[in-house]
Amino acid sequence: MSIDENLAVSRHLSVIYADDLRQEIDGKITIIGMYQSQMLVESFPVTLPKLAVFITAVTPVAQPFGKVSLQILKDDYVLQGLDLDLANEEAVGPSTIQEGVGTREFNIATIISPLQLDGPCNLRVRWHTELGIISGRPLMIKAASNGSAQ
Template sequence: MDDISLYGLFCDDIRQEISGKVSLIGMYGTHMYVPVMPIKLPKLCVHFSLRFPLVHKPVDIAVTVKNGDRQIHEVKVEGYQNGESIEGAMQELNGGFDMPFLEIDEPTTLIVTASVDGVEVTGPCLAIGEDPSSKQD
């Protein structure tokens, strides 16, 4: 299955609104700068969109955040059922999760991956480093 893709972003908070909309608060681009290291982040969230062909009926879906080879967080999607099989159509699975009290000891890059029935795809990444403007001479 070469046609699986994973998109997403890192943010400070994901909120489910009364209207049913989802609000992403404090979105990050490719970098996050912190004043000092090591640091304990109160919360870091990931919102993702996983796309795959509608004809594929996945059984095993997991979204993981890694720091190098070390798994930091994993969410398994259970009981997912997509719609009617339509050749050429794509299905999008959206979700999000938070990682409270995330400890970052040194500059690093967090990477989001997804596994769909054993096929792994790589999604967004976030480089975390010390803010160069906070360094004192």
Template sequence: MKFSGFFCDDIRQEADGRRTFVGVYSWEGVVPKFPHIFPKICLFVEIDLRNGDDLSKAEVVIVDDDKEMARLPASDTEPIPKGKGKLVGFEVTMSPVVVTKPETMIARIEIGGVSHVLRHLRFVAKNDEDAASDDGPVEQATPARKIAKKSTAPRKQAT
């Protein structure tokens, strides 16, 4: 099973079935200052099932500094295609997202108790000295934690 994903500000469904991705992030999200409120942040995930892989036990998990923001069984996103030759694409929308300090949001896919990193998104302030660093993705397999399922979870509002 192959998979990829990215964060963006919005995903729009066009009348002809295409998706439009607005404000796609690379590895960093630069904000003017902390705290910062994003009206929403979306994750788009694409999974290649052309080898006949079973997606029924896969979950997409989004964490932020080890706090779970969202957990979504991939099978809940749309009907799982039967047979080979299929690509599955789906989105997770979190709204609102409050970032109170420099932190990293990580999207993972968990399959059979093993966690695979899809994408990192590191939030930095515009004048942060570390904003120019290029850490890029760090992929490694780690045991999956069992946490109660939820489709999306809004972040706490800043006080």
């Protein structure tokens, strides 16, 4: 395989956790306070006024999404769930073709407000499809060891 060959496009899920999301007049989304792999809080229990989650699900054009189920979980507890029928092309939006590879994507933004946390936990997103589950990256929430929370 040469270095310039495209890798096969597969279904995948991108998840951004942030303090807030704002829809701008020009259609852009502003992400406020994005977390990387972890969120540090001063101590538990803690109530977050809000947590924004921006999710992008991508699939090859040749393998469109049909009926899907989205879950946002705190450990094994479902915080939010949504069933969608994405068989209709307009529901997913236009396809993108880059270097001969066509994909379709579906974006969803949601706010969890308030979010009560009794102890350290992991937040994660699962996208249930007819072919199986696609998981997004988790957000680990824990107490700051030196008392300085981010």
